[in-house]
Amino acid sequence: MRNSLIVVALLFLSSFLLLPLIAVFTEAFRNGIQTYVQALSDPDAQAAIRLTLIAAGIAVPLNLVFGVCAAWAVTKFEFRGKSLLVSLIDLPFSVSPVIAGLIYVLVFGAQGWLGPWLDAQGIKIIFAIPGIVLATLFVTVPFIARELIPLMQEQGTEHEQAALTLGANGWQTFWHVTLPNIRWGLLYGVLLCNARAMGEFGAVSVVSGHIRGLTNTMPLHVEILYNEYQFSAAFAVASLLAGLALVTLGLKSWLEWRHGESLAATRRY
Amino acid sequence: MDIQIRKVQKHFGDFTALDGVDLDIASGELIALLGPSGSGKTTLLRVIAGLEFQDHGQILFGGEDVADRAVRERRIGFVFQNYALFRHLSVFENVAFGLRVRKRSERPGESLIRERVLALLDLVQLGGLERRFPAQLSGGQRQRVALARALAIEPRVLLLDEPFGALDARVRKDLRQWLRELHRKTGYTTIFVTHDQEEALELADRVVIMNRGAIEQIGSVDEVYEQPTTPFVFDFLGGTNILPIELRDRRALLGGTEIAGLRDSIRPNGPADLYVRPGDLRLTEGHLPGFEVQVQGVQRTGPIVRVVATYDAARDPLVIELPHLHHDVPRFKPGARLRLRLMQFSVYPRHEPRPPRAPVTQPVLIGRERKRERLG
Numbered sequence: 001m002r003n004s005l006i007v008v009a010l011l012f013l014s015s016f017l018l019l020p021l022i023a024v025f026t027e028a029f030r031n032g033i034q035t036y037v038q039a040l041s042d043p044d045a046q047a048a049i050r051l052t053l054i055a056a057g058i059a060v061p062l063n064l065v066f067g068v069c070a071a072w073a074v075t076k077f078e079f080r081g082k083s084l085l086v087s088l089i090d091l092p093f094s095v096s097p098v099i100a101g102l103i104y105v106l107v108f109g110a111q112g113w114l115g116p117w118l119d120a121q122g123i124k125i126i127f128a129i130p131g132i133v134l135a136t137l138f139v140t141v142p143f144i145a146r147e148l149i150p151l152m153q154e155q156g157t158e159h160e161q162a163a164l165t166l167g168a169n170g171w172q173t174f175w176h177v178t179l180p181n182i183r184w185g186l187l188y189g190v191l192l193c194n195a196r197a198m199g200e201f202g203a204v205s206v207v208s209g210h211i212r213g214l215t216n217t218m219p220l221h222v223e224i225l226y227n228e229y230q231f232s233a234a235f236a237v238a239s240l241l242a243g244l245a246l247v248t249l250g251l252k253s254w255l256e257w258r259h260g261e262s263l264a265a266t267r268r269y
Numbered sequence: 270m271d272i273q274i275r276k277v278q279k280h281f282g283d284f285t286a287l288d289g290v291d292l293d294i295a296s297g298e299l300i301a302l303l304g305p306s307g308s309g310k311t312t313l314l315r316v317i318a319g320l321e322f323q324d325h326g327q328i329l330f331g332g333e334d335v336a337d338r339a340v341r342e343r344r345i346g347f348v349f350q351n352y353a354l355f356r357h358l359s360v361f362e363n364v365a366f367g368l369r370v371r372k373r374s375e376r377p378g379e380s381l382i383r384e385r386v387l388a389l390l391d392l393v394q395l396g397g398l399e400r401r402f403p404a405q406l407s408g409g410q411r412q413r414v415a416l417a418r419a420l421a422i423e424p425r426v427l428l429l430d431e432p433f434g435a436l437d438a439r440v441r442k443d444l445r446q447w448l449r450e451l452h453r454k455t456g457y458t459t460i461f462v463t464h465d466q467e468e469a470l471e472l473a474d475r476v477v478i479m480n481r482g483a484i485e486q487i488g489s490v491d492e493v494y495e496q497p498t499t500p501f502v503f504d505f506l507g508g509t510n511i512l513p514i515e516l517r518d519r520r521a522l523l524g525g526t527e528i529a530g531l532r533d534s535i536r537p538n539g540p541a542d543l544y545v546r547p548g549d550l551r552l553t554e555g556h557l558p559g560f561e562v563q564v565q566g567v568q569r570t571g572p573i574v575r576v577v578a579t580y581d582a583a584r585d586p587l588v589i590e591l592p593h594l595h596h597d598v599p600r601f602k603p604g605a606r607l608r609l610r611l612m613q614f615s616v617y618p619r620h621e622p623r624p625p626r627a628p629v630t631q632p633v634l635i636g637r638e639r640k641r642e643r644l645g
Contacts, residue, residue, distance in 0.1 A: 161347075164341050165318060166422055
């Protein structure tokens with residue numbers, strides 16, 4: 001019984017997860033390392049990589065701040081509308097990313113509510129970098145907050161109270177007591193958030209406009225190359241994303257192994 | 270520093286946690302807040318600390334109202350039930366925390382901090398362990414680190430929430446002695462919360478017994494144990510047998526038989542409840558005064574022999590506790606009919622409602638009954 005269960009799980013995982021992963025790397029190197037390097041050094045590919053880094057570079061720190069604030073508020077204070085806030089944080093998980101992208105088009109697009117006004121101010125959001133950052137932000141909002149809330153709930157407020165009785169102010173309490181307590185969970189959340197920020201396709205696709213060298217992120221660039229039958233180039237860029245996923249996974253496992261205890265409360269993902 | 274608590278009330282939603290508490294604590298006193306869970310003792314401690322705020326009433330530290338003083342300005346040393354040590358900091362840094370977070374102008378220099386911390390660790394007998402982390406300490410050691418950390422800020426009052434609750438029985442006993450000694454040495458005004466009556470009686474100068482958000486009795490250990498003013502206090506401080514009696518002309522009747530006489534009864538004639546501790550009962554044979562009971566079971570628990578006996582006008586069986594060396598013990602066999610004598614007891618009105626908000630005005634205790642009342 002046990003063995004057959006393990007075999008089923010392994011078969012499933014290898015055919016649906018491992019095999020595609022191997023395929024990505026095989027395809028990427030099919031035409032030799034030269035084509036691989038060429039595909040990555042193509043200016044459009046470089047622009048896509050840069051844009052992905054920018055989007056993640058903005059979205060992750062913002063979500064870090066927001067996630068910590070939200071988790072802090074939810075777990076250390078009682079207030080009206082708390083459950084509403086928690087549901088709102090979960091919203092991006094339940095809404096299709098395409099819808100998220102469309103919402104931004106509706107609000108900020110040329111025909112949208114704020115479109116004409118933004119246009120008059122010379123601000124371009126949709127089909128430009130700000131739109132991509134916004135869409136990335138939207139889909140990655142829950143990751144850090146969701147990681148921290150159960151952890152901080154479990155830890156309670158006694159440590160903070162102890163710090164207060166010893167004369168620490170709010171900032172000192174956060175910096176010297178709360179943050180060290182949540183640091184591993186926080187890092188874990190940042191990793192997941194970053195992986196999603198770099199890999200997001202749907203929402204970004206809707207708001208990007210697919211302008212080569214300008215508003216294409218890595219996942220979008222992969223799709224374009226693929227649609228143009230440049231399989232090797234497509235897989236080369238894809239292998240970078242896959243590599244990122246592997247690094248994230250590796251770091252995550254290492255964190256779990258190293259700090260299993262403090263992460264125990266956050267194993268839900 | 271002396272502390273006055275005036276008519277303090279605290280509600281959590283519909284629940285009344287503190288219902289008009291008045292308490293004066295003298296400087297240097299060691300006070301126990303004793304009560305069952307939900308009696309409001311921890312809430313009172315947290316209100317004094319400033320971790321909760323009262324809805325009504327006043328807390329005065331040395332005459333000064335601390336109502337608008339946040340917890341960090343009150344300079345209280347608080348030891349949490351689970352110690353709340355900072356896991357990521359060494360023992361040294363835990364104790365130094367309160368000094369390091371001070372404003373730059375008030376912060377002692379590094380060498381002074383070091384000196385203070387090491388002196389405190391010596392005081393709590395943890396010298397040499399300053400580089401350890403909380404996870405590497407035993408429960409009793411963690412408790413003492415928490416105490417040293419609280420003392421580091423030179424608190425105006427030391428507050429301890431169930432200080433020995435998380436420790437095993439032997440460590441608990443040692444620590445009690447040690448804390449008493451520490452209090453004698455340092456002289457900090459100390460308030461601790463406990464639900465363990467033995468702990469409260471052993472450690473405290475005065476015991477405050479709380480029930481349903483109000484104080485039932487305040488007194489020295491002898492006072493609360495020897496003259497419990499309410500049935501609740503009597504019941505809470507130890508094992509209790511309750512006999513439904515009839516009071517008639519200073520005589521206590523049980524099922525029509527006179528079982529005891531009262532010296533200075535202020536109670537009117539009529540039904541009443543007689544409270545007597547298992548250790549204040551004696552079993553004898555033959556025709557000595559007393560009333561007849563039948564032994565149901567005998568159980569030896571360490572140095573004490575516990576006899577369970579029934580009597581005819583019975584509601585519940587009676588529990589009698591005797592030292593195991595008592596010469597009659599071998600004769601206490603199940604089924605034996607023996608005579609029971611009451612050595613000392615308290616009488617309270619029957620079915621007295623235990624009103625949570627009734628201030629303790631007139632003691633309900635009848636005069637001197639508990640001073641070795643004899644039968645007859």
